[in-house]
Amino acid sequence: MVYFNKKSIDKLEKIYRLNLINSCTGFKSANLIGSIDKDGNNNLAIFSSVTHLGSDPSLICFILRPKTEFRNTYDNILESRFFTINHINKDDIKDAHHTSAKYPKNISEFDKTNLEAVFLNEFIAPYVRSSKIKLGCKYLNEYTIKENSTILIVASIEEIYIENNILKDDGWLRLDEGGTVAINGLDGYVQTELIERFDYARPKK
């Protein structure tokens, strides 16, 4: 086994450490966040930190990198208060990855990729048409993580769109049937396959 301790981790070359630390916590969710500014400029960016926060009320959160450079997603969310979360499916990984490129505010990632913006019902922020699971979210609060100046955004789920067959009778979403991918590190995309689903675990007698 390879062993790293705190001291050797701190001494690692920057990119090596970035890859190591980004992969060592396991697979991450793969989502595109769609947002819009007050002038109607659409924005789309990939995020691997979207996490369920609680189901009653229905909350999600995600981590934003420190505000050391412009962050269109963050600025747009603060302006409009609403944004969308769109699962990345396996056919879209190349374009999804490209949304991490730093485009200025007036250039939309929707115009630089084959990902298509779609506006559903009255929701102000753009969804990704090809995404099979889409959430409409409302910004509620943010918390600065003082250890590294990242920002934890907390939001409520206002609406959910799910493509047929993914939603099962008890509300569970079979994500692998939708082709939703997961992220390995910062640049690896993996396909998923369900192994098994279990009953609610209770202590053994």
Ligand SMILES: Cc1cc2nc3c(=O)[nH]c(=O)nc-3n(C[C@H](O)[C@H](O)[C@H](O)COP(=O)(O)O)c2cc1C
């Ligand atoms: C696989 C992957 C995952 C990412 N996850 C995050 C994330 O969780 N939080 C974040 O702030 N940036 C993340 N990024 C970086 C953003 O996608 C990138 O900063 C993007 O330019 C932000 O766009 P914006 O300025 O339009 O908001 C990730 C990039 C990649 C390639």
